[in-house]
Amino acid sequence: MRRLILFLTAFLLLIIVVPLLLQAQNTATIDLERIQRATVYIIQAHSDNLSIACVGSGTIVRYDGLILTNAHNTVKSNRCDGDTLIIAMSLNINEPPVPRYRAEIVQANTGLDLALLRITRQLDGRLIDPATLPVLPFVELADSSLVALDETIIIAGYPDTGNAPVSLASGSILSFFDEPGGDDRAWFKVAAAVPLPGVISGGGAYNQRGQLVGVPTAALLNLEAGGECRLLEDVNGDGFINRNDSCVPIGDFISVLRPANDARPLLRSASLNLSVETLTSPGFQIAPAGEATFAGLFFAPAVVENLPTTVIGSAPAGTDSLFLFFDYANMTPETIYELRVTVDGVPAQAFDLPPVRWSGGERGLWYIGADGVNYANGIYEFRLYINGIAAASSSILVGGPTQTIPTFTNPAFGILDEAGNLQGNGYVLPTAPIATARFIYQNMQPGLPWTVIWSYNGLQIARTDDVWREADGANGAYPVSLRPPEGLIPGTYRVDVYLNSLLTTTGSFVVAGTQAGAVPRVFSNLEFIRTDDPLELPETAAANTFPDGANTLYARFDWERITPGTNWTIRWRVDNDIFYEETRPWSSQEQGVDFTVRLTAPGGLPDGTYTLDLLINNILLETAQVSIGIGQLAINRLAQAGGVQLQGRILDAETGKGIEGISFILISEEFSVREFAWNQDQIYALAITDQDGNFEIDRTLQIGAPYSALVAAQGYLPVAADGLEISAEDTSPIKLVIPLTRDG
Amino acid sequence: MGIIVIEGISSETPRQRWANAFTIITALVLFLYGLNVRENTLNAVTPYNNVQAGITALYPANWLLDTGENSIFRVRDMTQPGFKTTIQITIQPVSSATTERNLADRLALIRAQTFTDYSVLSIESYMLRNETPAQAIAYSYVNRDTGPFQAGVPVVVAGLDIITLSRGQALIITFRAQSDIYDREFSRFEQFLSTLDF
Numbered sequence: 001m002r003r004l005i006l007f008l009t010a011f012l013l014l015i016i017v018v019p020l021l022l023q024a025q026n027t028a029t030i031d032l033e034r035i036q037r038a039t040v041y042i043i044q045a046h047s048d049n050l051s052i053a054c055v056g057s058g059t060i061v062r063y064d065g066l067i068l069t070n071a072h073n074t075v076k077s078n079r080c081d082g083d084t085l086i087i088a089m090s091l092n093i094n095e096p097p098v099p100r101y102r103a104e105i106v107q108a109n110t111g112l113d114l115a116l117l118r119i120t121r122q123l124d125g126r127l128i129d130p131a132t133l134p135v136l137p138f139v140e141l142a143d144s145s146l147v148a149l150d151e152t153i154i155i156a157g158y159p160d161t162g163n164a165p166v167s168l169a170s171g172s173i174l175s176f177f178d179e180p181g182g183d184d185r186a187w188f189k190v191a192a193a194v195p196l197p198g199v200i201s202g203g204g205a206y207n208q209r210g211q212l213v214g215v216p217t218a219a220l221l222n223l224e225a226g227g228e229c230r231l232l233e234d235v236n237g238d239g240f241i242n243r244n245d246s247c248v249p250i251g252d253f254i255s256v257l258r259p260a261n262d263a264r265p266l267l268r269s270a271s272l273n274l275s276v277e278t279l280t281s282p283g284f285q286i287a288p289a290g291e292a293t294f295a296g297l298f299f300a301p302a303v304v305e306n307l308p309t310t311v312i313g314s315a316p317a318g319t320d321s322l323f324l325f326f327d328y329a330n331m332t333p334e335t336i337y338e339l340r341v342t343v344d345g346v347p348a349q350a351f352d353l354p355p356v357r358w359s360g361g362e363r364g365l366w367y368i369g370a371d372g373v374n375y376a377n378g379i380y381e382f383r384l385y386i387n388g389i390a391a392a393s394s395s396i397l398v399g400g401p402t403q404t405i406p407t408f409t410n411p412a413f414g415i416l417d418e419a420g421n422l423q424g425n426g427y428v429l430p431t432a433p434i435a436t437a438r439f440i441y442q443n444m445q446p447g448l449p450w451t452v453i454w455s456y457n458g459l460q461i462a463r464t465d466d467v468w469r470e471a472d473g474a475n476g477a478y479p480v481s482l483r484p485p486e487g488l489i490p491g492t493y494r495v496d497v498y499l500n501s502l503l504t505t506t507g508s509f510v511v512a513g514t515q516a517g518a519v520p521r522v523f524s525n526l527e528f529i530r531t532d533d534p535l536e537l538p539e540t541a542a543a544n545t546f547p548d549g550a551n552t553l554y555a556r557f558d559w560e561r562i563t564p565g566t567n568w569t570i571r572w573r574v575d576n577d578i579f580y581e582e583t584r585p586w587s588s589q590e591q592g593v594d595f596t597v598r599l600t601a602p603g604g605l606p607d608g609t610y611t612l613d614l615l616i617n618n619i620l621l622e623t624a625q626v627s628i629g630i631g632q633l634a635i636n637r638l639a640q641a642g643g644v645q646l647q648g649r650i651l652d653a654e655t656g657k658g659i660e661g662i663s664f665i666l667i668s669e670e671f672s673v674r675e676f677a678w679n680q681d682q683i684y685a686l687a688i689t690d691q692d693g694n695f696e697i698d699r700t701l702q703i704g705a706p707y708s709a710l711v712a713a714q715g716y717l718p719v720a721a722d723g724l725e726i727s728a729e730d731t732s733p734i735k736l737v738i739p740l741t742r743d744g
Numbered sequence: 745m746g747i748i749v750i751e752g753i754s755s756e757t758p759r760q761r762w763a764n765a766f767t768i769i770t771a772l773v774l775f776l777y778g779l780n781v782r783e784n785t786l787n788a789v790t791p792y793n794n795v796q797a798g799i800t801a802l803y804p805a806n807w808l809l810d811t812g813e814n815s816i817f818r819v820r821d822m823t824q825p826g827f828k829t830t831i832q833i834t835i836q837p838v839s840s841a842t843t844e845r846n847l848a849d850r851l852a853l854i855r856a857q858t859f860t861d862y863s864v865l866s867i868e869s870y871m872l873r874n875e876t877p878a879q880a881i882a883y884s885y886v887n888r889d890t891g892p893f894q895a896g897v898p899v900v901v902a903g904l905d906i907i908t909l910s911r912g913q914a915l916i917i918t919f920r921a922q923s924d925i926y927d928r929e930f931s932r933f934e935q936f937l938s939t940l941d942f
Contacts, residue, residue: 037893091893100892127857134891660896661825678790678822680810686822690894698891712806712823 037137041097044082053082057157057203065119069202107266110333111359135698142211144259157203175370188257198251214257268579279596282587297394310409314397323369338385343378411507427617430520446470451498490563523622526557560591569615646697648736658693667708673720716740802939827922844879859885878908902926
């Protein structure tokens with residue numbers, strides 16, 4: 001008996017203590033000081049009088065001063081009309097930030113509400129020679145697709161308008177919100193231990209390895225819509241701070257993160273200094289024609305290729321994913337939308353999407369929803385807001401038994417071949433006489449009235465009313481076809497299927513190009529040209545490899561049968577990493593040749609293999625590759641943020657006081673002090689002491705690498721050491737004290 | 745009691761005299777040797793050869809050599825406390841109409857945007873080795889190159905740019921040192937210039 005008790009006690013200790021130890025080990029790896037130092041406070045100011053227009057937080061994500069933040073408080077707009085960006089950082093992490101630099105926007109996506117800034121000037125406006133900018137503390141981006149529900153995160157940012165130091169708040173991932181485009185995680189819903197003020201927007205959220213998983217985001221609402229705005233300065237100089245002065249808008253409390261993966265293309269292009277420009281002039285102006293609207297709300301239990309699998313009027317108990325679909329029109333990237341959810345009339349914040357910027361196009365079908373969340377039984381009312389004003393709402397009952405009602409699901413589109421098989425990719429069809437939609441049907445009953453409505457660019461073009469026949473059976477697949485008299489003309493088509501006058505499924509596809517195998521030929525003859533003078537483009541031969549490099553690269557292609565307004569995607573990759581992706585409405589003629597795009601970088605394009613993809617509805621329609629230089633990107637060791645930080649102090653051994661201006665040289669692991677020939681290539685990192693004798697190595701040290709160190713200063717005996725090795729047990733930062741003995 | 749007066753040390757043996765002389769000579773030789781070693785150490789140089797740019801020179805030994813983004817050659821005395829005395833060479837393309845004076849003015853404009861309190865002290869003609877004509881810009885500025893998280897008081901730096909045209913490009917030879925030791929350090933630059941071939 002005693003042995004059994006001992007065994008049980010040991011077993012209980014094992015299952016309790018081991019997870020705690022593992023957790024402690026994970027937590028210990030976070031370098032909080034590095035996170036705090038990499039977090040900056042951003043002031044968008046007016047250049048004429050440096051009055052503050054907007055504020056927010058940001059995170060240094062590269063050693064050379066690239067800062068990831070929100071677009072809404074940095075890119076010039078109606079709400080934030082400043083034209084100068086000032087970067088402040090906490091010189092002591094326990095103190096409020098101090099303005100240090102000026103920055104410029106190098107990449108921005110206003111819809112995703114992400115921007116990348118680069119530090120380019122000193123605070124007084126002097127240009128910074130990039131070679132003299134110290135290596136700044138930065139953090140690495142995590143693969144945000146690996147973030148798990150309930151994962152613990154740390155959120156860093158400046159909580160106040162410049163009055164408080166960097167704050168760190170712990171929280172956890174509540175759910176994932178899905179929207180069209182990108183991967184299936186448009187937003188991370190978070191629950192924080194403390195409320196996160198809007199000024200933190202643009203900061204960073206970190207996993208347990210100290211990698212940035214997302215950007216806390218809260219858009220700025222207008223005052224009329226309940227947005228907060230603080231009067232901070234006497235902007236007009238009348239001696240009073242009152243309503244005549246412009247105020248600084250503050251976003252709402254933060255409850256969502258924009259995943260870090262959405263920032264990767266921006267970071268890739270910014271770090272390589274790449275810029276993409278379309279040279280073909282638009283033939284049409286695609287712009288909103290009226291007030292932004294939401295309409296036609298319905299619910300779906302799942303999404304495939306941005307389309308609902310089916311339409312539901314109620315969901316069974318135990319539902320863990322639910323999506324609200326709706327049509328939108330006249331939206332812009334600056335439009336702010338919001339979702340508020342109530343369950344049986346009680347606000348349910350876990351399902352709310354706070355005010356965020358619109359990341360879709362001007363019009364189309366949109367969805368928002370959370371999966372992996374337990375929807376308790378009740379009546380859910382989803383209410384949508386545009387710029388803080390209620391725009392549309394819809395309700396659904398969750399609970400009760402699973403019903404076996406007649407349904408249509410999973411629409412697929414194509415062209416029927418002679419054997420009756422559906423040919424095509426499903427979402428982009430060529431111009432042809434007939435288009436066919438095929439649905440899965442279940443639990444159908446003879447005599448059930450059903451209707452199919454076809455629309456073209458938002459206008460109804462065909463309608464079929466019918467009753468279900470017994471010969472078709474209860475379950476199966478059913479094709480319906482559209483045969484316009486003049487054939488399918490290019491544009492966006494949609495089909496809605498109703499049962500008993502209730503929408504049961506919907507789907508859409510694009511018609512473009514001509515028939516050519518599995519995918520239509522919309523784009524063709526994609527080729528690359530290298531020239532420094534655009535006027536020489538017509539005479540310059542295309543090629544797929546430029547071994548001796550290129551300063552500017554042009555890509556051109558022909559197109560056919562694509563109607564203006566059709567959303568298409570242009571995507572650039574280098575060594576398979578996306579650095580540019582933009583979906584926009586087609587604004588040129590319906591067909592033509594030599595649509596030209598320019599890719600350039602100051603100082604020339606980095607060596608690498610570049611790929612240009614052209615897509616519609618996520619279907620790859622044309623792609624081509626070109627090799628520049630050696631055909632792959634150079635490895636940049638400075639770009640690694642992991643490792644251990646080294647700090648120290650160099651003292652006069654006699655007086656015990658710090659010595660200013662002394663060089664601490666950390667030699668690469670390949671060389672010893674004896675082999676060091678005073679060549680920069682042999683140096684891993686170099687630091688100079690400040691007025692108190694403190695120094696700080698600007699690169700992190702890798703665990704297990706044997707470094708050598710050298711301190712040589714006039715008037716002192718040199719100090720040198722080989723075999724300085726960092727072990728896994730060493731906690732960051734390591735602090736050294738080096739006394740120097742006077743020479744003679 | 746009589747008094748014994750010692751009038752001098754009794755005469756040395758020849759061996760003793762030789763020993764004394766040898767000691768003095770040895771000390772003198774060692775002193776001169778020490779001076780020579782010191783001089784050699786202080787003026788020790790390391791050869792630099794850039795075949796691509798066609799530049800050879802001898803730069804002070806134990807100065808840190810690097811080729812930054814903006815210069816093809818740069819050496820710094822890392823043992824110097826405060827601002828590290830620097831010698832660097834930069835190459836710029838020029839047109840057939842460009843003169844040394846044009847470049848001097850351009851350089852002054854660019855530096856004024858990046859250096860705090862940049863002030864040109866003089867621009868005058870300069871004659872390099874082999875009678876190569878050049879323009880020399882003497883200037884000063886305030887330098888603060890510590891990281892954003894370190895406390896440091898800026899220092900005043902004095903500099904000299906020597907600009908010359910050669911083979912369709914401009915060669916800018918720069919010397920910078922903390923202003924209070926500029927004159928003392930300038931001899932290192934003169935030594936470098938005397939060995940520079942391009």
